[in-house]
Amino acid sequence: MQTHILGYPRIGSKRELKKACEQYWSGKISGTALEEAGKQIRFQNWKTQQEQGIDLIPVNDFSFYDQVLDMSLTVGAIPERYAALVKNKEISPLDLYFAMARGYQKEGLDITAMEMTKWFDTNYHYLVPEFTVDQSFSNHSSKVVEEFKEAKELGIKAKPVLIGPVTYLWLGKEKTNGFEKIDLIHKLLPVYLEILKELVENGVDWVQFDEPILGLDLNSKEKEAFLMVYKTIRETFPKLKTLLATYFEGLNDNTALALSLPVCALHLDLVRNSEQLDEVLGQIPDNLSISLGLVDGRNIWKNDFEKSLKIIKKASHTLGREKIMIAPSCSLLHVPYDLELESQEDTLLPEIKRWMAFAKQKLKEVTLLQKLSLPNPEKNQLLEYEANKAAIADRKNSGLIHNKAVKQRVEAIAPSDDKRKSEYASRSILQKNFLQLPLLPTTTIGSFPQTGEVRKWRSQYKKGVIDKHTYQNLLIEATESLIRKQEKIGLDVLVHGEYERNDMVEYFGEQLAGFTFSQYGWVQSYGSRCVKPPIIFGDISRPEPITVSWSTYAQSLTKRRVKGMLTGPVTILQWSFVRNDQDRATTCKQIALAIREEVKDLENAGINIIQIDEPAIREGLPLRKSAWENYLNWATQAFRLSSSGVSDATQIHTHMCYSEFNDIMPSIAAMDADVITIECSRSQMELLDVFADFKYPNEIGPGVYDIHSPRVPSQKEMVQLIKKAQDVIPTAKLWVNPDCGLKTRKWEETEKALILMVEAARELREIARVSSDLT
Known part of the structure; x- marks a missing residue:
């Protein structure tokens, strides 16, 4: 029974990447310094996961801006309006990357940024790929290969993560008429095969393909694309271990499709949809392993070990322990880094903190679930289990949670309360x-x-450098100044x-x-x-x-x-x-x-x-x-x-x-x-x-x-x-x-x-x- 995660936060435990990127954009540090900052965050992330006992550690989940934008560059899907920048040898690949994300306005050029939208039903935004009827793709796979090699040199058992080709096309937008984006799959797949070839040549064992659209309503072309893509990958790389990751929703009517794909392991989000497990176990082919997404990758509450262990036991009884993988429900990108950093009891009461787990703590939950599912867990692991049960019970019964008056107000809502007096x-x-x-x-x-000056006032106030009266007066002055500026504008x-x-x-x-x-x-x-x-x-x-x-x-x-x-x-x-x-x-x-x-x-x-x-x-x-x-x-x-x-x-x-x-x-x-x-x-x-x-x-x-x-x-x-x-x-x-x-x-x-x-x-x-x- 292996443990793995689908992805890890990449901003740094104290937003080191944010600060480095903004320094680079303002010209305060070089591209080399920014690359080094990114490398240090990657190394620390891998080390943390290794120390917590994660067996398969993701690489290529790191990004300077967005993983979908990374994929667009990896497969050469660069919109035509950036052609002038591509031809300009003075601009670095890093600057081209940020131009696509943020726009470019200098040296006589004025280029708009790529469109941005929400990543499924999360508050994360991705850069929307742009496709044309004559779209071409080409292999620019250095990022994923180089990060895999970095991890390998550090002794990390790395699992490269790629946005699956069908989901990647689904995420994009047709910018010209006369075609459907899914029709580009035959042009895109050869580039993915080239990337996989490079990874295999460098000794890769597992590759994770993120295909969250398997949780959506798919049309016939998209279903056919899934069958063609993963059949081709298996035939081309018969020894490569492939993990197909779905998340944010259950497979539902796509269950049979997902189970028919020739992959080695299928990841299920059992936080968002625990009911799908029974259907999957009832149809699962003999050669398929299941990754159980049990630890919530989108929220900060502790895992209920007792409930999760029942699920592991059920899956193990059907498949055997060797075909089970334990993981969070999705990438941990959506939760904070480390609960251990929280020290101010006036903002986070110790009782409430006891109910929580951030990314680092979720790593431990994953590995503890693996160990607690063994026939004879160690004493310290059993103590952790009892502490978990106590925290779950404490939260359920805490007097901090319930307010009778609030509950009564909700129950008393009348039909007229949500209507204006007159029509528009x-x-x-x-x-x-x-x-x-x-x-x-x-x-x-x-x-x-919110200028640096405003943020400085807030920081000084929080640290007690200035008192509330002084802080309020500064904000009053800023507000009056803004009113005058708006009037002038x-x-x-x-x-x-x-x-x-x-x-x-x-x-x-x-x-x-x-x-x-x-x-x-x-x-x-x-x-x-x-x-x-x-x-x-x-x-x-x-x-x-x-x-x-x-x-x-x-x-x-x-x-x-x-x-x-x-x-x-x-x-x-x-x-x-x-x-x-x-x-x-x-x-x-x-x-x-x-x-x-x-x-x-x-x-x-x-x-x-x-x-x-x-x-x-x-x-x-x-x-x-x-x-x-x-x-x-x-x-x-x-x-x-x-x-x-x-x-x-x-x-x-x-x-x-x-x-x-x-x-x-x-x-x-x-x-x-x-x-x-x-x-x-x-x-x-x-x-x-x-x-x-x-x-x-x-x-x-x-x-x-x-x-x-x-x-x-x-x-x-x-x-x-x-x-x-x-x-x-x-x-x-x-x-x-x-x-x-x-x-x-x-x-x-x-x-x-x-x-x-x-x-x-x-x-x-x-x-x-x-x-x-x-x-």
């Missing part, structure tokens, strides 16, 4: 008369650059900037009962962007107002409208580590009722435009369509619960980013926000087509420039994007805004972009005015 058509007339905004009103999504609806907030979810969690926090619980969201999800351990309530004082202070400084800025209940849920002892719908309703109180307090304080961000609505969608209806019902109800307690004259906004809305438009409309702002710039307004086809009834703010890139677009480019939007959405219903918050950007590029954005809106207003005069 009536509300919009009241809002236009009351708010008196111009055509194509301009605004931002909420946050403004010419924005129509202002925001207070969110300088007091460390993160859009963490900040709210800090103010709500039922949440706790870590010091070093960072996980990667995209590139160098890391988030520290709050931890929902109990019933949720709002002890006191959260944002009212900041919004009303900002409004007192200006005659222009200031938006109240809140994070929505579904996003708070999705971007937290959520308690697993209660269904997610109930937890979400608890959050919604807390946000509802905040919305009503903002309105009572004179804030009549309130944005409730829900970028995670689409992300939370179950991977199987059969489960969509239930999720969308409670998710949209939670949003309406949070937003429906206000008068018709108060305008409710929501924001969503990096999501495909095609299949859920009725649910987006059912949220009944007066204004929705969405990411559109990287897709060149393609996302708007679905809103037009659906005839979305309310107002829309399509993002007109990409804030995830330092590139500043021209006024002409933004005008063209707004015109594209006008082609499909009535001008009277359009807002003009960036595609997301500006927190991670620098001030110089932010001001330039916003000035150009405002000028673009004014230019189009003038065109509309002249057109109106002429008619």
Whole structure:
């Protein structure tokens, strides 16, 4: 019985990779120094796994930005617009890589970044591969081969990880008409075979192919591609041990397909879908091993050893121990590094910490499960087992978790609580008369650059270097300065900037009962962007107002409208580590009722435009369509619960980013926000087509420039994007805004972009005015 993991966090235990990447981008360190920083993180990760007793250690799970982007470069899928950079011998492969991720704007070139979207139903973002009808692929496999050789030289029993070819094509996007991306499999597979040949020549034993789309609804071409791909790999490399990894969902109707593939081992996510094991064991061929994904790779709660050992016993009884592998459910990329780093008891109570496990602790859980499944475990292992049972029981019975009043409020929700007083058509007339905004009103999504100075204040305050009064005064000065800057730029609806907030979810969690926090619980969201999800351990309530004082202070400084800025209940849920002892719908309703109180307090304080961000609505969608209806019902109800307690004259906004809305438009409309702002710039307004086809009834703010890139677009480019939007959405219903918050950007590029954005809106207003005069 072997142990293995599917992948490990790669940002460093204290975000060393984030800091190194950002230093490289700003020119403070060389490419060689960045490569060395990456190498040190890889080596430390491998050493940690080896010390914890993991038998097969993954390589090629490390990335400087994103594993899908790595795969695109590995197979030579470089979009045509980067051709000038490829031909320019002065640019390094590393700079080409980052240009594809972040855009490129120098030396007379202005190249947009690749589109970014969510990795299945996680908060991790990947760079979307781009495919054309005449797409070609070529072998650039040095990364995976070199990392395997590095590990081998260190005495690591390494297992290279590759995104499987069928999933890789599924993740991409057709950029020209006339073909289906899956049809490229015959061009792509030979490149994979070349990569495998190099690995075999260097002594590889096991290779892991990540094919999570086996948990989705597949069409006939995709199923045929699976059969062809893995039959060819087996015939070409008959001695190579292949592990096919599925995760995030059960195989369900793809069970027979997965079991028919000629691979050596099949990994199952038994955290997301434990029921699939019985069906798999009932059909499993004699030559197939099973990897049991028992340790939760997406949450931070301790594994229930007693429950996991029963599953191991069942599988071992059917297959024999030699055909069983023990693993986490998916890559540990989605959890923090090491619980041992957490030392501040004022943020993480020892009782709650005792219920948790981060990536390093999950390694130990994997190896302990293997040892405890032996006929005669050692005494110290049995003591660990008893300690685990005690922690599980303690959590279940803890008085910290349950709040009777909160449970009663959820039970008392009435049908009218999630409905506005009037339909949008009536509300919009009241809002236009009351708010008196111009055509194509301009605004931002909420946050403004959190400069080094702002982060320094927060750090000094947390460390006690400055007191609360001094810290608050600094934030007040920054807020007033921002209001003046926005007025000067010419924005129509202002925001207070969110300088007091460390993160859009963490900040709210800090103010709500039922949440706790870590010091070093960072996980990667995209590139160098890391988030520290709050931890929902109990019933949720709002002890006191959260944002009212900041919004009303900002409004007192200006005659222009200031938006109240809140994070929505579904996003708070999705971007937290959520308690697993209660269904997610109930937890979400608890959050919604807390946000509802905040919305009503903002309105009572004179804030009549309130944005409730829900970028995670689409992300939370179950991977199987059969489960969509239930999720969308409670998710949209939670949003309406949070937003429906206000008068018709108060305008409710929501924001969503990096999501495909095609299949859920009725649910987006059912949220009944007066204004929705969405990411559109990287897709060149393609996302708007679905809103037009659906005839979305309310107002829309399509993002007109990409804030995830330092590139500043021209006024002409933004005008063209707004015109594209006008082609499909009535001008009277359009807002003009960036595609997301500006927190991670620098001030110089932010001001330039916003000035150009405002000028673009004014230019189009003038065109509309002249057109109106002429008619």
